[in-house]
Amino acid sequence: MTTTAQHTAASAPAAAAPSAAPAERTGARTPEAAELIGGARERIDALDDRIIGLVQERMAVSAVIQEARIGSGGRRVNLAREMEILSHYRDALGKPGTALAMTLLELCRGRV
Numbered sequence: 001m002t003t004t005a006q007h008t009a010a011s012a013p014a015a016a017a018p019s020a021a022p023a024e025r026t027g028a029r030t031p032e033a034a035e036l037i038g039g040a041r042e043r044i045d046a047l048d049d050r051i052i053g054l055v056q057e058r059m060a061v062s063a064v065i066q067e068a069r070i071g072s073g074g075r076r077v078n079l080a081r082e083m084e085i086l087s088h089y090r091d092a093l094g095k096p097g098t099a100l101a102m103t104l105l106e107l108c109r110g111r112v
């Protein structure tokens with residue numbers, strides 16, 4: 001029987017294999033570029049871990065707010081506040097910022 005992992009490994013392009021040579025793995029055409037990309041990817045992985053941690057922290061703080069509001073007899077969602085957040089992200093990051101804020105709000109809403 002073929003496992004999912006075997007199937008994926010067999011069908012994935014060689015460039016994606018972890019054991020591939022650095023230049024192949026990064027798409028670079030020189031060892032220097034491969035080295036630079038490898039280092040920058042490590043920084044991106046570290047940044048992504050921090051971003052994920054911040055998102056999780058945001059979710060926890062949002063849950064505290066929602067709990068307090070619902071516990072006091074209010075509604076879970078506060079649309080006026082959501083509009084402020086959408087504007088904030090859009091002002092900082094442009095149109096994709098709005099999409100990012102919507103995803104964050106989706107993650108944060110409805111956790112309590």
Ligand SMILES: O=C(O)C(=O)C[C@]1(C(=O)O)C=C[C@@H](O)C=C1
Pocket residue numbers: 062065066076077078079081082085104105108109
């Ligand atoms: O600020 C609030 O009132 C919240 O409930 C937090 C939050 C958010 O995650 O930013 C979540 C739900 C609301 O609809 C608006 C905003």
